[in-house]
Amino acid sequence: MTHKTRSVILLTVGIAVLVALPVVVKSSFAIDIFIRILLFSFIGTAWNLMGGYAKQLSLGHAAYFGLGAYTSTILEINYNVSPWIGMVAGGAVAALASLPIGWLCFRLRGPYFTIATIATAQALMLIFLKFRDFAWGAEGTTIPNLGAAPLMMQFENKGSYYYVVLGLLLLGLLITWLIERSWVGNYLVAIGEDEDAAEAIGVNAPKMKRDIYMISAFLTALAGTFYTQYIYFIDPATAFSFNISIEAALVAIVGGIGTLWGPLIGTVLLETTSTLLQSWLGSSIGGIQLTVYSLILMAVILWRPTGLMGMIEELRQRHAGRAPARA
Amino acid sequence: MLKLENVSASYGSVPAIANVSIEIGKGEAVGLLGANGAGKSTTLRAISGLVKLTSGTVTFDGVDLASYPPHRIPEFGIAHVPEGRQIFPEMTVHENLEIGSYVPKAKAERRQTLELVYGIFPRLAERKKQLAGTMSGGEQQMLAVGRGLMLRPRLLMLDEPSLGLAPVMTDVTFEKIGEIHKIGTAILLVEQNVSRALSLVERAYVLESGNVIMSGTSAELVNNKQVQAAYLGI
Numbered sequence: 001m002t003h004k005t006r007s008v009i010l011l012t013v014g015i016a017v018l019v020a021l022p023v024v025v026k027s028s029f030a031i032d033i034f035i036r037i038l039l040f041s042f043i044g045t046a047w048n049l050m051g052g053y054a055k056q057l058s059l060g061h062a063a064y065f066g067l068g069a070y071t072s073t074i075l076e077i078n079y080n081v082s083p084w085i086g087m088v089a090g091g092a093v094a095a096l097a098s099l100p101i102g103w104l105c106f107r108l109r110g111p112y113f114t115i116a117t118i119a120t121a122q123a124l125m126l127i128f129l130k131f132r133d134f135a136w137g138a139e140g141t142t143i144p145n146l147g148a149a150p151l152m153m154q155f156e157n158k159g160s161y162y163y164v165v166l167g168l169l170l171l172g173l174l175i176t177w178l179i180e181r182s183w184v185g186n187y188l189v190a191i192g193e194d195e196d197a198a199e200a201i202g203v204n205a206p207k208m209k210r211d212i213y214m215i216s217a218f219l220t221a222l223a224g225t226f227y228t229q230y231i232y233f234i235d236p237a238t239a240f241s242f243n244i245s246i247e248a249a250l251v252a253i254v255g256g257i258g259t260l261w262g263p264l265i266g267t268v269l270l271e272t273t274s275t276l277l278q279s280w281l282g283s284s285i286g287g288i289q290l291t292v293y294s295l296i297l298m299a300v301i302l303w304r305p306t307g308l309m310g311m312i313e314e315l316r317q318r319h320a321g322r323a324p325a326r327a
Numbered sequence: 328m329l330k331l332e333n334v335s336a337s338y339g340s341v342p343a344i345a346n347v348s349i350e351i352g353k354g355e356a357v358g359l360l361g362a363n364g365a366g367k368s369t370t371l372r373a374i375s376g377l378v379k380l381t382s383g384t385v386t387f388d389g390v391d392l393a394s395y396p397p398h399r400i401p402e403f404g405i406a407h408v409p410e411g412r413q414i415f416p417e418m419t420v421h422e423n424l425e426i427g428s429y430v431p432k433a434k435a436e437r438r439q440t441l442e443l444v445y446g447i448f449p450r451l452a453e454r455k456k457q458l459a460g461t462m463s464g465g466e467q468q469m470l471a472v473g474r475g476l477m478l479r480p481r482l483l484m485l486d487e488p489s490l491g492l493a494p495v496m497t498d499v500t501f502e503k504i505g506e507i508h509k510i511g512t513a514i515l516l517v518e519q520n521v522s523r524a525l526s527l528v529e530r531a532y533v534l535e536s537g538n539v540i541m542s543g544t545s546a547e548l549v550n551n552k553q554v555q556a557a558y559l560g561i
Contacts, residue, residue, distance in 0.1 A: 186426050190415050197413035200375060201478065202401035202429040258417075 018166055022159035031158045035230065037271045038165040039223060043244065044251035044263030045172035046219035050212050051249055052257035053185060055192030056106075060117030061220050061248045063101065063124045064094040066239035068221025069228040070128060070135055073143065076152070083153040087225040094221035095214045102213045106206065109195070118245070125240035140235025143228065153229045161230050168226060169264070172219055176260050179212075188212060189258065220248070254300050256309025265308050270297075328353045328513060329374070329405075329482055334383035336373045343369040344537040346383070351482065356514040358524045358531030358545075360558065365534040367517040368410055371484050374515075375400050375407045387482075402430045406480035408471050410487045410517075416460025420451055423459050423470055427477030436479060444473045447506055465496030469503065476507065483507060484515045489523065501527055521558035525549050533558075 022031055043065065050056050071093045072086025081089075105116040128135050148156045155161055179185045190198040191205050199205050228234045255266025273296055277289035304311055329351045336344050344366035351357045359367045372378045374385055376397040385392045387403050400407075415423050424444060428437045445452035448469045454462060459470055468488055475483055485504065489497040497520070505527055508514050518524035525531060525545045533541040533554065541554065548554050 183426075186418070186422060187429070189418060190426055193415040193417060194413045196377060196397075197409055197415070199377070199397040200401065200407040200409060200413075201427050201474065202398050203426075204396075204398045206396075 015170075019163075022162045028158055031162055033271065033275055035158065035162050035165055037267050038162070038169050039227060040247055040251055040271065041264040041267040042165065042169040042172050043220055043223045043248045044255070044267055045169065045176055046216050046223070047248035048252040048257060048259075048263050049176060049179065049188075049219075050209075050216040052252050052259070052262065053179070053188040053192060054209060054212055055258070056209060056213070057114045057249065058105075058117040058216075059114050059242075059245045059249060060101075060105075060119070060121035061216070062240045062242060062244040063117075063121040064098065064217040064220035065224040065227070065244050066121070066124060066128070066236070067094045067097055068224030069234055069239040070224075071221070072225040073141070073228055073234050074135060076143070077141065082151055083225055083229050084151070087153075087222055090221040090225050091218040094217040094224075098213045098217035099210070102210050106209055106213075118242070121240055121242070121245055125236045128236040128240065136235070138236065140233060140238075143232045143234070145232060153225075161226075165226055165230075168219075168222055173260065173264075175215065175219070180260055184208070192258070250297070252307075254297070254307055256307030259307070259309040262307055262309045269308065328355075328388060329515070330384075330386045331370070331374070332384050332386075334370070334373055334385060335381045336369055336378045337381055338369075338378070342381075342537060343378070344373065344534075347373075347534070347537070347539055348383075349532050349539065349542075351513055351515055353481075354508075354511050354513050355530070356508045356516065356528040358528035359515060359517045359534060360521050360524055360531050360548075361519075361534035362558075363519065364536075366537040367534055368486055369537075370534070371407060371486055371515070371517060374405065374484065401478055401480075402432075404432075404478065404481035405484065406475035406478040406482070407484045408475040408486060408488070410490060414459045414467050414470050414474065416458065418459055419456050420459055420462070420470055421455045423474050424451070424477050427474035428479070430478065433478045437477070440477050440479055444476050447476070447503060448473050463496075465492050465499065468492060468496070468500055472500070472503065472507070476512075480512060482513045482515060484517075486517045487519065488516070489518065489520050497523065521554070522549075 021034060025031060043061070047058065047061050051058055068087070068090035071090035072083045075081035075086040075089060076083050101120045105113055105120065108116050129138050146152055146154050148154070187198065187203045187208055190203055191208055195205050224239065228239070251266035251270055252263045253266070254270060255264065256262035274289065274293050277292050281288045281292065331347055331349045333346045333348055334344060335342065335346060347366070347370055359370060361367055369378060373380055374392065376392065376395060380393050387405065390403070392400060392403070415426070418426070424441060425437065428434050428440060433440065450466060451469060451473055454466065459467065462470065472485065472488065488500050488504065492500060501523055504514060504516070514528070516524055516528055525548055528545055530544050531542065531548055532539050533548070541548070541551070
């Protein structure tokens with residue numbers, strides 16, 4: 001069997017399993033976990049485009065998550081616009097916002113860039129906290145429950161939410177796949193590895209970084225809308241939570257940055273571990289699951305800086321018995 | 328072809344080069360020599376637009392390069408092989424080369440250029456699929472030069488190609504640069520290894536503390552007492 005047909009079969013089986021999952025598994029607790037996994041895989045995938053391929057390590061993607069969440073919610077509550085439209089509008093707002101934010105942050109490189117992105121997300125959170133007439137201030141607002149209203153992105157069973165977020169993840173993976181196999185993917189990697197050298201061969205690094213940041217911001221905002229619709233609630237602390245920025249980067253780093261499947265694999269590992277640890281250890285000693293979780297994280301980052309995808313690739317090559325090379 | 332007139336550049340408030348004037352004709356091989364910190368790399372970076380000029384002009388066939396951002400410079404057929412072999416370690420040898428022909432004109436000739444580069448560097452052809460970062464220093468240097476060639480440059484600027492290489496690899500590298508020059512590429516070679524550089528180039532400029540203190544043909548410089556004392560250890 002060639003490498004290609006095997007990939008196609010694996011992919012088909014994978015998608016079939018994902019589609020069948022909520023039909024087979026009826027437990028609402030389990031589906032809730034699946035939704036979380038798909039959601040963070042999607043956010044990680046969006047982050048990975050910029051953080052993984054172009055190695056611009058942003059810790060401020062909560063800015064776009066929050067902008068997406070607020071745009072669709074404001075449109076829905078104040079203007080009765082469907083969140084489906086609000087979702088795209090949120091993406092557009094986020095993409096636009098990424099221009100000035102990028103203009104500022106891309107002047108810095110390395111850790112300074114990262115710190116600047118943290119600051120932008122925090123600043124946006126403060127704006128939404130202070131301006132009460134604009135967006136309900138610190139107490140936030142609940143989304144009116146309309147029962148089964150698919151056109152308003154509200155469903156009675158969790159399975160439907162599952163399919164929405166699965167669709168988002170597939171979109172993110174498709175975009176990543178298209179970029180990865182095009183020249184743009186190579187240029188992004190070149191920028192990530194050595195920006196000066198990339199410019200020396202003629203790559204327009206500022207434009208490339210700006211464009212990929214826009215795409216990444218757009219996708220992250222879609223996740224924001226979805227999440228708000230799913231939990232029926234929004235406030236600045238959840239929408240612009242630093243945890244979202246961290247999680248986006250973490251799942252990609254643990255899974256393997258700059259790889260198509262890295263964020264998905266990373267999320268599956270991290271979410272399952274944290275859930276299992278919580279149910280096994282959560283009741284014995286308070287906080288022990290967090291300690292174990294952080295130890296696992298440290299171990300991965302220390303011993304497998306290329307992430308799980310790097311590990312899989314290594315095993316495959318050892319299996320095939322050839323020198324380190326990329327197909 | 329390339330002309331620098333009274334070029335000055337600085338990093339922040341620290342001046343790096345002052346009033347540097349050099350000229351390179353079509354197909355010529357010119358050296359830029361001097362000790363560490365003399366401003367050789369800065370001169371190349373000024374040509375590539377990676378440092379801003381504080382005064383002076385850089386023109387290529389009469390076009391003012393200073394008004395172009397760094398990524399546009401390769402379009403003129405100027406390839407810069409930076410110091411320290413800045414290859415892309417996570418890409419394969421082949422991918423590194425392919426990405427070297429980014430500008431449209433070079434892209435159109437990518438296939439032929441690849442053959443040319445693999446012809447000059449058979450070692451790279453053997454290691455096509457290897458990750459660039461896993462090769463030896465000398466091989467990485469060849470790759471960096473090869474990637475520069477993928478641009479089909481009219482001027483190839485090399486920054487310390489012998490840096491950190493074993494003497495044998497230095498020999499090979501200089502031999503290859505000679506071959507590239509023979510096919511009609513102008514070379515601007517920055518080197519601390521003065522004797523080696525002078526055996527390759529036709530003319531050279533000597534920099535000291537950011538100023539051109541001497542220039543002449545290789546023969547003149549080799550026989551110059553001052554050069555002998557300061558750089559050749561004779």
